[in-house]
Amino acid sequence: MSEKPSLEARLRGPFEGPNTIGNSRRFWLSFVLGTALLAVYPVLFGAYAAESTSVYLVYGLLGVSLAFIWGFCGILSFGQVAFFGVAGYAFGIVSINLASYTGATLGVLTGVAVATLLAALLGYFMFYGGVRDVYVTIITLVVALVLHTFMGQTAGSQWAIGEAALGGFNGMVGVPDLAIGFGTAGLEFAGAMHYYVTLLVLVATVLGLRALVNSQFGYAMVATREDEARTEMFGYNTTFIKFATFTIGGALAGLSGVLFVTWGNYIDPSEFAITAAAMPVIWASIGGRESFVGTIAAAVVIQRIQIGLTGEWALVVVGSLLVIVILAMPDGIAPRVGDAVDYLRNRGGGEPAEPPTATEEVSD
């Protein structure tokens, strides 16, 4: 933003622009602070707290994979869980069969690759076939449901790939921990380490996507979202843009699936069910689909509330919250947080309002 390229400006430069919410110094300060808080969280609250929080960050990553394609390219996929789940199963199959560091490493690669491939295939099938708008949404949902149905009936012993039994409704049990290495040499990431890996992946993803979204490709994505026909008339291959965006989103969902399955050492077909499929959409809607940080915060808070709220009224509360938030804040919470901060500042007669900033990290 500033003319002289200070170190700060050079650091921030690639990660901001008009396409992202949160470009102010205040945003970056809260971003760094939030990340730092998350980094010391295990030190303060212990390994178990970190371990149980890890999965919420994984959900955050899944949410981000949707916010990226929906918020910036206008593709609402109701089937991010399909890539998430497929990657989880793929990791399980590989790493159970090759129980070694090599196996786990290959598992990570295979998991992400399979998810990417599935997203690419589906994306090709849809976008090059002229499927658009809400029909994309419903096709992706149907794909998730097909997987739900299919994986649900793999209980029989014939449904084992090598050592790994798909398990049907039971799910796949005994999936190894996340690890990187070769043969007997390598690093294993369990417990608090899993948390740190997830946090690292998440922060890197958010920064990477912010850079991408503010790049030329990002402008093309936004233009495609705003008006596809028009954008094509500027010489953009919008079909490819949608295809590429969707595929990247699928790869990220796959990555979150691998992190998920290595967290619980378990995955089952309910990950593909309609209720699971709806969750990323809900996180992005509530958090603000054009805000990665907002989506992550929403994922963490909503999932935490769902587990934390017990008693028979819990679901009533969660459901009512969804209704109220969407009715009151159509673009989600994140854009409003910036508005609110600006409003308070202006009322306080402080410095002139900066562009809206995103919400602070929520550190569970």
Added chain:
Amino acid sequence: MLEIDDLAVSYGKTPILRDVDVTVEEGEIVGIMGKNGVGKTTLVKAIMGLLEAADGRIVFDGDVVVDATEAATTDADRGGLGGRIADALGTSTPAGTWVGADERARRGMGYIPQGRDVFPELTVRENLRMGETINEDDSDFRYDDVYEYFPILEERSTQKAGTLSGGQQQMLAIGRALIGNPDLLLLDEPSEGVQPSIVQDITRDLERVNRDLGTTILFVEQNLHVVQNLAERCYAIDKGTIVDELDADRLQSREAVTEYLAV
């Protein structure tokens, strides 16, 4: 037939129209002209009841359809619990007197929006039927009459309106309004995108409707020929308010008219 006093309209907090006074007598053909963005469409929509008035009154056919003057609105307390419940239930109406667009249509206003707002997914025939449902009882003007004016519409009666050419859509919009037998016809740039010969036809046809059926006509135009040939009287609008009124004589002077169409 139509009397507008002191009308003001805004979009959100942006005022668009202010102090607009317009009177149209029964049986008249009155034009409104002005440059782009001065508020012509806004005015027509406010008359039709598609936009709320911030201030002023509109009387149609002897009945007040809008009264947003201060005197009228102070009585109607929109705050308080009642107002909020009404808002929450979506049943709230603007302050003061307010007759909705649908009711105005039933009382005899016909409207042809700018930009050929036909129902794209309905067939030509169904679009016309929409017009007809306003005035089921006394159908002076029938499908056959519309088809006589615009034969292409009969030929295309089962085509989806959205796939008609631009000009065909404009004809459909006019036919649809006429079939409802309005007492007051509001037209927003009817010549836009229509071929010259049909613009001439439309001009003639509107005159004929006015003559034969006694329909009062209020139209917005930028097309010099249409303004000159159709209007008996014309208001000029600029920056959201009426700046001039041209009688039949002044209308014939090209300079007088283009003054309000050009800078």
Added chain:
Amino acid sequence: MAIYELLNLGFQFLDSFAFIVLATAGLAIIFGMMGIINLAHGEFILVGAYATTLSFHAGLPLPLAMVAGVVATTIFGIVLERTIIHRLYGRLLDSMVVTFGISLVVIQLTRIVFGNSLEQIGTPFGGISYGPYSYSTYRSVVLATCAIATLVGLYVLFTRTDFGVRARATIQDEETARSMGVDTDRMYLSTFAIGSALAGLTGALYAPTITMSPELGTGFLVEAFVAVVVGGPSVILGTPLAGGLLGLVDAVFTNLGGQFIGTVFLLLTAIVAIRVLPDGITGLLEDLREKWRRAE
């Protein structure tokens, strides 16, 4: 012997067809006519089924209990429309999140109030026997007849009456419709009420055949969404065609390979259908009709 197996197939087809059409009708109206993706569709069915079952246990004869179910769901729909849904017109995606929230609330409230199940109503009419086989009369013949009657009713309502033309016009361009004398607010409300009533009807009709649990609505959701997509934008024609196609696929493959194969093929058919016919079956139909009309 083969004739009996064919009859099996035929009855299964009627069963699947009725299920798909009835599961879809309410959703299709609300989605196709109003642009609201109602993820709480299953819970509208739940309301219909519960109201029917409770009225039946309260002593109403079954047909009247079913009427009560439809009425209750319609009222439920009207209340929701007035309080919540009317804010979501034109906000397709938001409508999904909100209705998902509504669905959670309704399921859980049902559980809190009525527990995990209700005593079930017995299925009337018994079975039709042929050779070694038999099939439930109600689930095949009776429900298929109701499904067809519903379709015919909808077709007439939305294409032959002024109400139908106005409703469709309102959805396409509210402002213009209002200036054509349509009370669009009431139009939205009535269309939503019709969609709700249809979902209620589905609940009422299936009440005597399914387990009364708070989650019963989810059992209808998949078929309903799939059929809406396959049917395409013009719901009045699309729903019966989708019901026919998917019902056939489901019946044939279930017959050949069991429930699982049936479901998988149903879903695969949907995916292929969307790809081959981006505008659904009705898109194809319209093209054909246009060609044929022009050729004359």
Added chain:
Amino acid sequence: MATSDPTVKESPAVAETGVGTDTILQTRDLRKQFGGLTATDDVDFGIEEGELRCLIGPNGAGKSTFLKLLTGRLEPTAGTIYYDGEEITDLASHERVSRGISIKFQVPSIYPDLSVRENLRIPLQRVEQPSEFDRRTAEILDRFHLAETADETASNLSHGQQQRLEIAMAMTLEPKLMLLDEPVAGLSVEETREIAELLRTINDEDDVAFIVIEHDIDFVETIADRVTVLHQGAIFTEGTIDEVRDDPDVKRIYLGEEQ
């Protein structure tokens, strides 16, 4: 109807390949049918480099359809399109644009939620290095009299400004052929004149060829080198504006008597 008018000149090369020395765009037997309706009827249409051609004709004549065929929005039922020495009939829209064909739609279709500057960036980044963005944006804003509105959200612009922005965006791509569908419909006399001047300047200075659809015959008169009249999907006649205006058949089908 007269599909091949004697006034349409064709070089032998055109007859062979559809590509003449100066011809930037040529169609051969281009046809589009909607069901049984023939919206474009075996059209052979050619335009020279740097020419400004107006396309007129009755409502429903197939003008918009023809333009959509050229841009790839619609797929032709039959026929071929040659552009700049190669056949482009099967190319996707964006590939045609990359080769220098640019279009402005009939309804203004800027990106309403983006600022004017961001709107301009979309085409700009196709042709410029990021380091040049600021400089070029300023130039374009200046040329199209949009400087004051640079940070305005596009939807807040007036109709005329939106039209100018759209032409600016199309021009940013530095096309060799611009297609405009009713660029002045609904514009005031003054704004119409502004647009006319703009088109003439671009045509002269940048040597861009234009195909402009317009019903405003006065506007056509001020800008057109030549005029093609379409009728019932086919080329009815072609010539200078005066030739066309005086043609009694054109009067009958299109202009009416009063012109």
Added chain:
Amino acid sequence: LSEGGVVGDGDDDGAVTIGVLEDRSGEFALVGESKWQASLLAIEELNEAGGVLGEEIEVYDPDPQSDNQRYQELTREAINSENVDALWAGYSSATREAIRPIVNDEEQLYFYTTQYEGGVCDRTTFAMGATARQQLGAVIPYMIEEYGPRIYTIAADYNFGQISGQWVRMLAEENDAEVLGEEYIPLGETDFGSTINNIQGEDPDFVASMLVGDAHTNFYQQRADTGLDVPMASSTTMAQGYEHLRLDPPALEDMYVGVNFMEELETDPAQAFVDDFYEMFPDAPYLNQEAQNNYFSVHMWAEAVEAAGTFDQEEVIAELESGMEVDAPEGTIELDPATHHMTHHMRIGHADENHELTFDEEQYIEPTFLHEVGCDLTSEPEQTQYTPEEFYDEI
């Protein structure tokens, strides 16, 4: 990982907590609710009698909503945050297998109380329900005897159903009977038209039904509609989801189920238990077999703690492995130290056309299968599940 807060001796916050994770919503709520309630009853009885080792028992009991994912999260929470001293969790076998790795990792004392397919041989897991060997082993030979040797199997498509299917094959083999066809039906399926046609096509002497969950109940209604009057043998109906009360007669006519307990059982201890239960939960719709298992196992755990004199899980396990005998509502039963399973009083419950129940053929059956495969947890601490398919060649 296995170090964090494993030792749940109740000293840290002065309270003794046990975990009761049972479904009160979702697919298995109908059976889970009653399991949860009976656990609360047992805990209240213990507390009224002065607690265990003088300590009041607290309970950690969030609703896992029939969702295995949630079960895992809550199990971790129960073990690591709540430091539960013993855990009761899960209706379905799928749930049990989903949380068993966590339970194993944390070496948590865990009671699984549902009737199930059998075969779990696990050092810290105690299976309180009757196994397929005990249930089907009672009812299938009885049916072959009564109705004939031609069997058609329908079962829920997951580990429970699949392994139960293997048991039916196994028992058919043992009794010179024949399985004509098998159908594994996805959980949640509601339409049984084709299944019924398939059964009619094969015309068996009886159907072995191991259907599970709300949706599958529809089968019985549809069976009645179509007039399919083949008798049925089951391990899952009536005693869990009280289908005989929820459905109009004669939907369950000639249903035979192998059970260790049903609330209709007219023995004194059974009826005393039923009375206590409905006194505490007057609106409860039914008291099912699993609830009885929860009930007696909570008491059994308390006895073991008292005997061990500590809440320390290893010592309690050792005490349980010393061989316990409990006076359960179903009768006096024993814990088999080698296999961590119960010897049960098995009855065959039969519903007539009015859904009136009668109980025949009480047998006292040991968990023999695990003995045959050589499971002996007192000497060899395993964490496995054996299946008959792996063990017997003939199926």
